[in-house]
Amino acid sequence: MLASLGQRAFRWLDERLDLQPIQRFAEEKAVPAHRYSWCYFFGGATLFFFMIQVATGILLLLYYKPTAEAAFESVRFIMTEVSFGWLIRSLHSWSANLMVLAALLHMATVFFMRAYRKPRELTWYSGAILLLLAMGFGFSGYLLPWNELAFFATRVGTDMAGKVPVVGRFLLEFLRGGEDVTGATLTRFFGFHVAVLPMMATALVLFHVLAIQRQGMSVPTSQKETSAQNPGMPFFPNYFLRELMGWAIALAILAALSSLFPWELGVEADPFAPAPAGIKPEWYFLFMFQTLKYLPATIAGVEGELVGLFAFGLAGAAWFFVPLLDQRFSRGEPSPWLTIMGVLALIFMATMTLLGYVMP
């Protein structure tokens, strides 16, 4: 009965929209099967957490007030008075962190499997921009509860933007909505966080996922032979059900973290209080923060933090344009020096992040 109703609905739509090409595509879609197939899971997990962010973010909008006077109090209200408010806010904060983590893992596997090679350069670029947007989401969202840590994190982060040559001053005032971090900054960040960034991210996610459908999954060079002998796993229903299982695990981790370790509210920001001892940014900015701590005041006559920021900018550009740097792709050869650079970068980031947690 239900099945025939579904079939009738499909026929009705098909007669009007010609859905059969899509149906054929879905039936034929397969995922390559080889020893690194598990890597394909991280992209889907990132998408899952993004959807959680959209849903919980819309719920938080019902009560949040984006002004310096009311923001902290409205988040306190959400967490203490609104039914399940603590849960929704915790889910939003935890899922944000898990989304960045999943995106980083996804990016690392794509990098080491060389999945950015032709014809997938545009998928890599869109993914790289999405990661930057995710950091923008994290940075702008961090300020919204208007607590002490967020206030100083924003002072430092926007001051870094102000160090960019030529356009720095413009960037700083554009981001802060004035000379200093004030209620004007909060209102702006709120606008970025709930309108500008979501619009850009949604468009890019659509492009990213469509490009993958168009090109199919990338198979790492080392697995080409194994994969060629194997027809792969049909997407529907085999891989789809596995993916759902993965999402169920992701949801379980998220729910456990959110309910066992509810996100803290902190202390309300006071522009006339000193920065508190032990102040730290979110973990994914920690390696940069820790590196800046170790840089001396001047390096070869230039302010130390300028040298540091320039080096990070250069490394970021190299990472973004890796499809251009990896010249061996056209010959389908391995590029071991890129793997070595990637491993060194990961070791550097892991060491600095660890130091950020253990050093006073």
Place this chain on the structure above:
Amino acid sequence: MSAERRMGRRFFVDLVLGGGVIGSLVSFVYPVLKFVMPPAVAEAMDQSVVAAKVGELAPNSGKIFKFGRRPGLLITTPSGELRAYDGICTHLNCTVQYRTDFGHIWCACHNGHYDTSGKNISGPPPRPLERFTVSIRGDDIVVSRNS
């Protein structure tokens, strides 16, 4: 009609249409760019403020005070001398504090140290803190900008 003359007309049409499109775009983008930059607020630049009362600060301690819209830092050195500085770290804009246990000024964000004369002595700060003039008027400790 000669080919040259036709080219002249085509060029003219391209110029007018193209110029019109570019002109329109500029007239859309310019107000948006101006809009996103906040208007300059006429700041009542206080040249001097009352930072504290005489006797409020014990030797080897500090206090943040409002100097216009910026925080300032008033300290009493271990030898009992009053000094005042801009409260914003020269590194990346955090607000500094006086650390009684160190006996000097410290920024928590990136572990920057300044001595009691405001000089950057350790960590990443690139420049000393701006120093203000401290004077006593009756019961008040008055801090003013050197100008």
